[in-house]
Amino acid sequence: xxxxxxRGTFDILPKDSYKWQFLQDSFRKMATCFGYEEMTTPVxxxxxLFERSSGESSDVVQKEMYRFQDKKGRKFALRPxxxxxxxxxxxxxxxxxxxxxxxxxxxxxxxxYDRPQAGRYRQFYQYGIEFIGSNNPYYDAEVIAIAFLxxxxxxxxxxxxxxxxxxxxxxxxxxxxxxxxxxxPFLPKLCPDCMxxxxxNPRRLLDCxxxxxxxxxxxxxxxMDYLDELCKKHFSAVCNYxxxxxxxxxxxxxxxxxxxxxxxxxxxxxxxxxxAQNSLVGGGRYNGLIEQIGGKSIPAIGFAGxxxxxxxxxxxxxxxxxxxxxxxxxxxxxxENTRMQILPYLNALRIKGLFxxxxxxxxxxxxxxxxxxxxGAKYAIIIGENELAAKTVNLKNMxxxxxxxxxxxxxxxxxxxxxx
RNA sequence: GUGGGUGUAGUUCAACGGCAGAGCACCGGAUUGUGGUUCCGGGCGUUGUGGGUUCAAAUCCCAUCACCCACCCCA
Numbered sequence: 001x002x003x004x005x006x007r008g009t010f011d012i013l014p015k016d017s018y019k020w021q022f023l024q025d026s027f028r029k030m031a032t033c034f035g036y037e038e039m040t041t042p043v044x045x046x047x048x049l050f051e052r053s054s055g056e057s058s059d060v061v062q063k064e065m066y067r068f069q070d071k072k073g074r075k076f077a078l079r080p081x082x083x084x085x086x087x088x089x090x091x092x093x094x095x096x097x098x099x100x101x102x103x104x105x106x107x108x109x110x111x112x113y114d115r116p117q118a119g120r121y122r123q124f125y126q127y128g129i130e131f132i133g134s135n136n137p138y139y140d141a142e143v144i145a146i147a148f149l150x151x152x153x154x155x156x157x158x159x160x161x162x163x164x165x166x167x168x169x170x171x172x173x174x175x176x177x178x179x180x181x182x183x184x185p186f187l188p189k190l191c192p193d194c195m196x197x198x199x200x201n202p203r204r205l206l207d208c209x210x211x212x213x214x215x216x217x218x219x220x221x222x223x224m225d226y227l228d229e230l231c232k233k234h235f236s237a238v239c240n241y242x243x244x245x246x247x248x249x250x251x252x253x254x255x256x257x258x259x260x261x262x263x264x265x266x267x268x269x270x271x272x273x274x275x276a277q278n279s280l281v282g283g284g285r286y287n288g289l290i291e292q293i294g295g296k297s298i299p300a301i302g303f304a305g306x307x308x309x310x311x312x313x314x315x316x317x318x319x320x321x322x323x324x325x326x327x328x329x330x331x332x333x334x335x336e337n338t339r340m341q342i343l344p345y346l347n348a349l350r351i352k353g354l355f356x357x358x359x360x361x362x363x364x365x366x367x368x369x370x371x372x373x374x375x376g377a378k379y380a381i382i383i384g385e386n387e388l389a390a391k392t393v394n395l396k397n398m399x400x401x402x403x404x405x406x407x408x409x410x411x412x413x414x415x416x417x418x419x420x
Numbered sequence: 421g422u423g424g425g426u427g428u429a430g431u432u433c434a435a436c437g438g439c440a441g442a443g444c445a446c447c448g449g450a451u452u453g454u455g456g457u458u459c460c461g462g463g464c465g466u467u468g469u470g471g472g473u474u475c476a477a478a479u480c481c482c483a484u485c486a487c488c489c490a491c492c493c494c495a
Contacts, residue, residue, distance in 0.1 A: 004485095004487095007486085007487090036457085058493095059492080059494080060493085060494085063421080063492095063493090064493080064494090081495090110495075112493090112494080112495090114492090114493070114494080115421080115422090115490095115491090115492085116487090116488090117489060117490070117491095118488080118489065118490090119494095120493090120494070120495080121495090125495090126493060126495060127495095128495095167470080193491095193492070204493095207493095239492050257494095275488085275489080275490085276490065276491085277494075277495075278460080279494070279495065280495075282494075282495065283494075304493060304495065306494090306495030308495075309495060310495090332454085334453065337452090353422070364453090365453050365454055365455095366449095366453090366454070366455075367447095367448085367455095368454090368455090369454055369455040369456095370455055370456085371455085372455065373455040373456055374455085374456090380454085380455080382453085382454075385453095386453085395453090396454075396455090398455075398456090401454090401455085403454085415451060
C-alpha cells in the first residue's frame with residue numbers, strides 16, 4: 001500500500017455512511033422542530049478570527065490549530081470549532097437586522113492538531129446549535145434541551161447533564177482572584193501543570209485529575225458564591241426551566257470550558273464508557289463574543305457535539321441505527337441473447353425508483369440466484385431465452401420461493417411486486 | 421509535546437529460532453433453467469520498513485514508520 005490516510009483522520013465507508021446520514025438527518029429534523037435553520041460556513045477562516053474569539057492562551061490556539069498561508073501570504077486556519085465562524089457570518093450578513101433572534105444549526109468537519117486517541121481525531125465532525133439575540137434563561141434551557149432530548153431520542157438514556165455558571169466577566173474576574181488567593185499557599189505542592197494554571201487560567205485548577213490536586217479542590221471556594229445578583233438569578237432560572245422540562249442535571253463547578261468566550265451558563269453532556277473522552281456535547285452562553293469580534297453587544301448561547309463519540313456511545317448501547325438498503329429485486333439473466341435485450345426493461349425499473357441489483361459477470365442460473373439470496377433482495381426477476389421470446393419474466397419471491405410469470409413490462413412488474 | 425502497547429492473508433488470529441497456518445469472508449464446482457443447509461476445490465502473503473545477531477529470524481537486538489491507549493486538552 002503506497003499511500004495512507006493522514007494521521008487522526010478516517011474514511012467513512014459505505015456501511016457506516018448509512019449511520020452517518022441517519023444521524024445527520026435526525027439532527028436536522030430535531031433542530032428544525034425547535035425552529036433552527038441550517039448554516040454552512042467554509043472550513044477555513046482568517047486565523048485571527050479564532051485567535052481573537054477562543055483566546056490567545058487557549059490550547060486550541062496555542063497548539064491545536066492547523067494554520068497555513070495562501071499565495072498572497074494571508075494567514076488562515078482550518079476551523080477548530082464552529083461558533084466563531086457562525087458568529088462571523090451572522091455579523092457579516094447582518095442577520096441581526098432580519099430578526100431580533102436568530103436560531104442556527106450547523107454540521108461539518110472541524111480540525112485540531114492533537115495527538116489522536118479513542119474518541120479524538122484531527123478531523124472530526126460536529127453538530128451544533130447557536131441561538132443569538134436574547135439573554136432570556138429560557139433559551140439556555142432550550143438549547144440544552146435540544147441536545148439532551150435528541151440524544152435521548154436516539155436511545156441514549158444514561159446521560160449526565162452537568163451545568164455550571166462561570167458568571168459574567170465582572171464576577172468571574174473576582175472569582176479568579178479568590179481562587180488564586182486560595183491556591184497560592186499550596187503552590188509548591190501542586191502538580192507542574194497546575195503551577196502554570198494558577199497564573200494563566202486558575203479555573204482550570206478545578207479540572208485537574210491529579211489526586212493531590214483533587215484534595216485541595218475540596219475546600220476551594222465555589223464560583224456560585226461569587227456570582228453577582230443578576231448572574232445568580234440567571235442561573236437559578238435556567239435550573240428551574242430545566243426542571244420544568246423534566247431534564248435532570250447536576251451542578252458541577254468543574255465545568256469551566258476551554259474557550260475564553262463563555263459567560264454564565266456552561267454545560268456538558270457526559271456518557272460514561274467512552275474511555276477518557278466521555279464528553280458528548282459541550283456548550284454554554286457567550287454574551288460577549290459577538291462584540292468581541294466586531295459586532296454589536298448581543299447575547300447568545302450554543303453547543304457543539306461530536307458525531308464520532310455519539311456513534312461510539314450508540315455502539316456501546318447496541319443501538320442499531322441504519323444499514324445498507326436491500327435491493328427490491330435481483331435481476332437474473334440466462335442465455336446468449338438475453339443480456340443485450342433486457343437492458344431497456346432493467347433501466348425502466350430503475351428509473352421508476354426500484355433498487356435492482358444485477359451482475360453480468362455471473363453466468364449460471366445457480367450462481368445468480370445464490371447472489372440474489374446473498375443480496376437480501378425480496379424478489380428475483382428471472383429471464384431466459386424462453387421468457388425473452390414470449391416477452392415475459394418470472395417474478396420469484398425469495399422468501400416464499402413462489403414464482404409467477406408476468407409480462408416484461410416495468411409498470412406491471414411493480415404492480416405485481418406490491419401484492420406478491 | 422510526554423509515556424505505554426501492538427504491527428503475520430481481505431478480516432480475526434495462530435506459529436515465539438528450524439519448510440508461514442487456521443476460522444470467517446470471498447470465488448468456483450457437485451450432469452440439462454431455480455437460492456438458503458451440506459460436501460469438494462481455490463492463498464507463492466516483500467510476516468509494516470531498514471539494518472544487526474545467527475548455519476538459520478515472523479520469532480532475538482537496534483532504528484524507523486504506522487496504528488492503538490493514556491497524559492494534556494477537548495467534541
